Amino acid sequence: MSNETFKIVRACLVLGVALFFTPIGLLIAVSIYLYNTFVARKACKNIAGEVAVVTGSAGGLGKNIAAELASKGCNVAICDINYKLAEGTAKEIADKYSVKANAYKVDVTKYEEVVDLKEKLTREIGPATILVNNAGLLIHSDQLNPTVEEIELMVKVNYMSHFWTNRVFLEDMKKANKGHIVAISSVAGLVTLPYSEPYCSSKNAVRALMRVLRAELKLEGLNIDATTVFPSFLQTHARVKQFATDSGFSDLYPLLEGEDVAKRIVQGMLQREAEVAVPGFFMLTYRLISLLPARAQDWVTYMPMMRLNTFQRAFASIKEQ
Ligand SMILES: NC(=O)c1ccc[n+]([C@@H]2O[C@H](COP(=O)([O-])OP(=O)(O)OC[C@H]3O[C@@H](n4cnc5c(N)ncnc54)[C@H](O)[C@@H]3O)[C@@H](O)[C@H]2O)c1
Secondary structure, eight states, rough: OHHHHHHHHHHHHHHHHHHHHHHHHHEEEEHHHHHHIIOOOOOOOOOOTEEEEEEEEESHHHHHHHHHHHTTEEEEEEEOOHHHHHHHHHHHHHHHHOOOEEEEEETTHHHHHHHHHHHHHHHHHHHSSSSEEEOOOOSSTTTSSSOOOHHHHHHHHHHHHHHHHHHHHHHHHHOOOOOOOOOOOGGTTTTTOOOOOOHHHHHHHHHHHHHHHHHHHTTOOEEEEEEEEOOOOBOOHHHHHHHHHHTHHHSSSSOOOOHHHHHHHHHHTTOOOEEEETTHHHHHHHHHHHOOOOHHHHHHHHHHHHHTOHHHHHHHHHOOO
């Protein structure tokens, strides 16, 4: 068989396999989504009286998650690099929900600080059985031209810190054979957001880390759950909100309220869901796009943005002076 004939036969075979499997893949993806959304209603965990550590919870989504956990009767550790804000948040939550809520200053990128945090909060409010890795950096001072230090810090806060907090808090959870680790990724961890390499890749890496963690917990037969969350753009962060408005994204899909996302996160956690996208259809869209070849996936992602031609301009307009 000549080289040319071989190439034609190979192309026909690939096309035949793709035509055969794509509808089956589509059917499986849609069925899983519908089953998870409308049928699977697993028994809810009861977390009243447990201790939850929420990183980056002085404000924003972290504060909403801490409040939602407190509303379920959890005692909460409000952990943040911004201690002043964390103190106010802890008081507000303690007063509103009549639970223990203490503020802790921690830089999650520093392993020793995480170790000290665990010792302190275990002494003061008890051993933690819930860890929510929420602390994150979202945007650089100049998104189109970040400094080396900014890139390094974003990867450390958004990704590396999960190694430290998981390692430190899992120790007690394993001893008690009870616990839950939640990681806040982003839809940018599923799909491509141009001019956001450190953010997208760190959030994508969190997904991989959580998948490995889930596999290990299962293999060891431990009663510890792990949930990864992929929210779309929120109202919580002023510069992100500005970007979503300037780029036209908020016209396509409204920005989410922190309280609503926190409710969905805690519900997913209580039902032991492995992955939670907010809004849910993003996961189905992602799964369907994943069936395409890599170049087609790239095209689906960047063509609408190129046509809009707004991403670069929107990032440029929110540059810090
Ligand atoms: N805002 C959005 O549109 C959006 C969308 C998807 C995912 N998320 C994710 O949700 C999480 C919270 O985002 P947000 O909008 O509430 O942002 P935010 O900036 O309001 O909150 C982040 C918190 O993390 C804290 N923090 C930063 N560095 C820290 C460090 N080294 N140690 C301890 N705390 C530190 C900050 O002080 C702040 O309180 C982030 O992980 C973010 O990536 C946000």
